[in-house]
Amino acid sequence: MATPPYITIDHLSVNYRDVQALRNINLTLRPGKLVGIFGPNGAGKSTLIKAMLGLMPVVTGRVTYGDQALTHQLDRVAYVPQRSQIDWTFPATVWDVVMMGRVKKTGWLNRFSTVSRQLAKDALERVDMLAFRDRPIGALSGGQQQRVFLARALAQEADIFCFDEPFVGVDQKTETVIFKIFQELAAAGHIVMVVNHDLGESITNFGQIILLNKELIAAGPRDWVLTRDNMIRAYGGHVGVFGHVA
Amino acid sequence: MSPDWVRWFFEPLQFAFMQRSLVVAIMVGIICSVVGSYLMVQRLALLGDAISHSVLPGLAIAFLLGVNIFVGAFIAGIISTVMIGWIHTRSPIKEDAAMGIVFSAFFALGITLITTIQKDNKIDLNHFLFGNILGVTVGDMRDTAIITALVLVAVALLYKELLFYSFDPLGAQASGLPVGWLNAGLMVLISLTVVASMKVVGVILVLSLLIAPGATAYLLVPRLHQVMVLGAVIGVGSSISGLYLSYYLNLPSGPAIVLVVSGLFALAFLFSPRYGVLTRAGLWRWLWRVGA
Numbered sequence: 001m002a003t004p005p006y007i008t009i010d011h012l013s014v015n016y017r018d019v020q021a022l023r024n025i026n027l028t029l030r031p032g033k034l035v036g037i038f039g040p041n042g043a044g045k046s047t048l049i050k051a052m053l054g055l056m057p058v059v060t061g062r063v064t065y066g067d068q069a070l071t072h073q074l075d076r077v078a079y080v081p082q083r084s085q086i087d088w089t090f091p092a093t094v095w096d097v098v099m100m101g102r103v104k105k106t107g108w109l110n111r112f113s114t115v116s117r118q119l120a121k122d123a124l125e126r127v128d129m130l131a132f133r134d135r136p137i138g139a140l141s142g143g144q145q146q147r148v149f150l151a152r153a154l155a156q157e158a159d160i161f162c163f164d165e166p167f168v169g170v171d172q173k174t175e176t177v178i179f180k181i182f183q184e185l186a187a188a189g190h191i192v193m194v195v196n197h198d199l200g201e202s203i204t205n206f207g208q209i210i211l212l213n214k215e216l217i218a219a220g221p222r223d224w225v226l227t228r229d230n231m232i233r234a235y236g237g238h239v240g241v242f243g244h245v246a
Numbered sequence: 247m248s249p250d251w252v253r254w255f256f257e258p259l260q261f262a263f264m265q266r267s268l269v270v271a272i273m274v275g276i277i278c279s280v281v282g283s284y285l286m287v288q289r290l291a292l293l294g295d296a297i298s299h300s301v302l303p304g305l306a307i308a309f310l311l312g313v314n315i316f317v318g319a320f321i322a323g324i325i326s327t328v329m330i331g332w333i334h335t336r337s338p339i340k341e342d343a344a345m346g347i348v349f350s351a352f353f354a355l356g357i358t359l360i361t362t363i364q365k366d367n368k369i370d371l372n373h374f375l376f377g378n379i380l381g382v383t384v385g386d387m388r389d390t391a392i393i394t395a396l397v398l399v400a401v402a403l404l405y406k407e408l409l410f411y412s413f414d415p416l417g418a419q420a421s422g423l424p425v426g427w428l429n430a431g432l433m434v435l436i437s438l439t440v441v442a443s444m445k446v447v448g449v450i451l452v453l454s455l456l457i458a459p460g461a462t463a464y465l466l467v468p469r470l471h472q473v474m475v476l477g478a479v480i481g482v483g484s485s486i487s488g489l490y491l492s493y494y495l496n497l498p499s500g501p502a503i504v505l506v507v508s509g510l511f512a513l514a515f516l517f518s519p520r521y522g523v524l525t526r527a528g529l530w531r532w533l534w535r536v537g538a
Contacts, residue, residue, distance in 0.1 A: 017338075053420045074422030081416045090287055090413050091470045102409040104421045109403055136468040156421065 003160070004189045007052070007160070008031045012045070012061030014051045021047045023215045031159075034186045035193045041234050043213045045195040046082065049162045053079060058063035058142030065160065075104055075146030076239060078153035079162045081147065083169060088138045094148050095133045098124055101155035115157075118174030150178055160191045168197060180204050256333035260491045267379040267446075271503070272444045272487050273394040274439075275481035279399055279463075280348070281439045281473045286430055286464065287473075292342060294456045296349035297433075298440045299450045300326030302356020305374060305444075310363060313404050316389050316441050326352050359370065377448035377500035379489065386445055393442040396421050397435050403472075404431065409470055446485065447500035454504040456482060456511030462511045465518040473518055 006181040007029040014022040022044040037045045050056045051065045054071035063070045079103070101123070102116040124130040127147040127183045138146060146166055153161055156246055161182075166176055179202070186192045186207070194206070202207070204232070211217040218225040258264040262315035286463030287293045308318020326348050333344040358473040360371045360433075373381065401408070411428045419425040443452045463476035495502075516524045 050416075055416055055419055074420060077420055077422075079417055079420030080416065085416055086414060087287070087289075091464055091468055091473050092409070092413055095467055096409065096469060097413070099406075100413065100417070101421075102408045103406050103418075104423060106406070112406070162420070162468070179348075 004031045007070060007191060008062075008064045009052065010062045010064070012048075012051060012063065013059045014047055015109065016047065016056070016057065020214065022051065022212075025212075025216050027219055029191055029193065029208075031191045032186055033181050033212065034205060035191070035208045036145070036206030037193060037210045037212060038203075038234075039212035039217075043234070044211055048212065049164060049195060051195065053077060053162065055079075063246050064154055070160075071189065077162065077209065078156040078158035078160070079151050080149045080164065080166060083163045083205070084141065086145075087160065088145065090137065092130060093101050094135050094137060094140070095120070097137055097148050098133075098151045098155055101152040104212070105157070119157065120151070120155045123151035126150075126154060126181065127151045141171065142169035143171040146170050147177060149172055150181060154181070158190070161185055162193045164195045165197050166194060167202070175202070183188045183203045186194075210228040248496040250286070254494075255490075258490065261339070263382070264489075264493065266382045267499070268489060269380050270387055270390050271379060271446050271485035271499075272482050274443045275459070275483075275485035276392050276478045277397045277439045277478035278443055278452070278455040279481035281435050281461035283460035283463075283474045284408065284412055285436065287462045287470065289481055290455065291457050292345055293330070294436060294440070295346040295453045296327060296330060296534075297323045297436055298443075298456075299349040299356075300352035300453045301437070301440060301444070301449060302358055302374060303352055304356075304358035306356055306363060309360075309367065309369060312342055314389070316393075319441045319444065320437050322352065323440060324433065327433045327437070342345075346481065351537050357458065374444060375448050375450050376498060377451070378443065379446050379499045382445050386387075390442045393438050397438055400431065400435060402426055405471070406427070408432065410467050412470075415420060426429055431482060451500050451504045454507060457485065458504075458511045462507070462514045465514040465521045480507065 009025055009027040009029075010170050012022060013020065025048065035050060039045050047056065052070060053074065062070050065073050065076070084124040097114060098120040099116070101122060102112055106116060108110055121130065124133060129144060129147050129151060132140065132144065132148075137148065140148065146169075150166070153163075160207050166178055169179070182192050182194065183205070186200050196203075203222065203226075204224065207218065210219045211225050211230055216231045216236045218227075259268070272466045282294065285291055300324045304318035304320070304322025304325075305315045306318075307322075308315045311318075330341065330348050333339055333348065334341040339347075357371065360369065360374065362368070364371055370378070372378075374468040383518060407418075407423055407428055410421075411425055416519055418428075439456070440449070440452055443455060460473055460479035462480050463473045467473055467476055484507035485503050488506045489499055491497055491506070492499035492502040494496055514522070516522055519525055
């Protein structure tokens with residue numbers, strides 16, 4: 001089997017309303033390891049993912065997957081936005097939300113196929129939410145909602161998974177379920193990127209750490225990135241954020 | 247001998263103008279509820295108001311040029327949404343402020359144009375503002391039927407894409423859906439619906455038919471397509487009963503329809519099994535504690 005392609009970020013700079021949000025980011029993201037993106041509030045973590053996927057305009061730079069622009073291969077991407085971006089009172093059931101993961105693959109004017117329904121079912125089963133399929137999305141707990149969104153991403157059959165703060169407002173069980181699936185996805189050769197707010201001990205789950213604060217502070221294995229120097233450069237004086245500084 | 251209510255129902259229908267207005271009111275009741283459901287779930291109610299007020303100058307210019315007024319109104323509605331989007335993306339002005347500026351400017355221009363030309367032409371500003379359903383022509387009926395067919399076919403064909411886009415625009419964009427086009431398509435559907443509704447309720451009250459049926463249904467059923475179908479039933483029911491009220495009690499038809507649909511919303515607000523203010527267990531407990 002050929003080695004799966006990786007993502008190359010080349011001289012990426014992004015502005016947010018005329019203020020520089022990211023400056024000259026150069027990075028390579030390889031499949032196989034769970035990638036954690038860390039940094040203080042306003043460091044540009046979500047912006048990095050949004051800019052990679054073309055959800056916000058880029059000032060300069062290129063993001064490629066294999067030998068083509070990533071934005072031309074969005075059908076291989078599953079993205080789960082921050083929970084604050086979603087209107088949880090929307091009239092949709094768990095099933096409706098998971099089937100959204102099949103919309104692009106199904107194509108214009110087509111109805112969902114039996115295969116799509118099966119994929120959605122399997123995905124709900126995997127996050128232990130199949131019993132809730134007919135519940136309104138607004139009637140679930142935060143953790144259950146996040147698992148439904150993970151199921152939607154799984155149903156997309158993507159190669160690249162991007163999650164923006166998936167652990168905000170979730171219970172312990174959900175965190176365990178989500179991390180287990182993230183690890184399985186990474187081990188299966190997918191690229192899995194996770195923006196994190198503050199994870200404490202859970203940071204040991206990540207095989208590659210990206211430390212950002214408007215620019216790239218460091219990227220690589222955990223022990224290599226989380227040095228005292230890097231932490232001070234990212235967080236200023238507030239180094240106590242991680243329990244795990246090497 | 248037929249019972250009274252049958253006679254009560256059929257008596258207005260002996261008039262051709264009542265038949266035409268009833269057909270148009272039913273079609274408008276359907277598409278307003280369906281398209282308005284998207285406005286409601288996307289929190290764009292104000293945009294519906296903006297588009298409906300903005301169609302007036304297009305209507306006046308079309309009348310002057312001798313073009314179909316539906317076409318002129320539609321073009322003005324589209325131009326106003328483009329301008330709103332333009333102002334709010336190219337300046338620090340927020341979207342609601344941009345809407346407020348654009349729609350009042352268009353509305354003022356429309357009123358100015360119509361008052362200027364209505365002296366020399368047989369048109370009446372009030373008919374555009376509040377509807378003139380009893381003046382529905384066969385041509386209006388044909389145009390409304392075409393718009394209704396277009397809107398319903400478009401919503402049916404794009405349902406899954408529009409659902410994804412309305413619920414999670416970022417997720418939809420990241421999956422590769424052309425969200426810019428989906429949004430533009432939705433604006434076109436809203437403009438078409440507003441244009442079709444002018445005769446029935448007029449541009450000022452059309453917002454009620456766009457929002458209230460969907461909002462009522464939203465309090466009763468949990469999925470978007472159910473909100474649309476039940477909303478359409480509520481919209482059609484309100485249109486028909488409003489029209490009969492207007493016939494028998496000699497009320498203006500647009501306001502009568504709006505009062506019926508608002509009344510239905512009030513009932514759902516008070517008595518919906520899930521969200522009703524008077525039916526939720528929590529309220530009874532609260533009243534019990536306050537009373538005790």
